[in-house]
Amino acid sequence: MVYIPPLNFAPVISTEVLLYRSGFPMPLNYPFIKDQLHLRTVIYVGDKEIADDYKEFLDEQNISYHYIHMNSCLDPEIHQQMDRVLRLVLDIENYPILIHSNKGKHRVGVVVGIIRKLLQGWSTTGIYQEYGIFSGGLKGAADLEFITMFNTELTVDKRKLPDFVRNFEST
Template sequence: MVYIPPLNFAPVVSTAVSLYRSGYPMPLNYPFIADRLHLKTVIYVGDKDISDDYKNFLDAQDINYEFVYVKSCRDANINEQMDQVLLKVLDKKNYPILIHSNKGKHRVGVVVGIIRKLLQGWSTTGIYQEYGIFSGGLKGEVDLEFITMFDTELVVRKDGVPDFVKAREGDDGAY
């Protein structure tokens, strides 16, 4: 069987827990997702309803589906929307996870940039380079500024946080 990953598919974290990014999966990608990724959770960061065939596929595979409405990082509720994604990512019970947007460029690029910055301690330069690779070199100045300025006040139990997450300063048992 030939396995075809979704557009802009790549691992974000591939340790004991696996976190992936991509564009919107199409039916030709379903065997790859089912047979290779063994997902527990899919987080769709987008602005459209998913198709019935995709919903049926996720249900048949017993994959938890989370829709986080994001039109752009200019949305009025964008901080809350990013916190919603981070809450799922910060809970190791949700892994393996695929986070996708429509094309796997800008919206998922913002989410991955925030994960790289806050959870993994990446430099701004590295985040910008990765964003550029997946956006096809298109500058997303507003997106990059949002990533740079974003911070969160989330508090979660440390014992549920995946191992790849870097401890924050003043870590007191909660993230």
């Protein structure tokens, strides 16, 4: 069988826990997701409800699905939305996780940038470089500014933190 990963698919973390990023999976990607990723959780950061066939696929695979409505980093609710994503990412029981948006560029780029910054201690230069690779260049000035300025007061159970988390203050 030939497997076809979703658009802009890549591992974000590939240690004991697995965190992936991509664009919106299509039916031709389902065998790859099912046979290769063995997901427990999917987080969709986007602006559209998912198609029935995708929801059925996730249900059949017993994959927990979280839709976090996100128009852009200019959305007035963006901090609360980002905290919802982080709460899921900061709980080891949710892994392996796929975070996707429609194309896997800007919204996922912001989420991954925040993960790199807050949880892994990456430099701004490294975050911007990775963002540019997936977005086709540094075209999202507002996204990059949001990543740079974002901070959270989210508290989580440190006993549930994945091993890759280095820089997160928790209870």
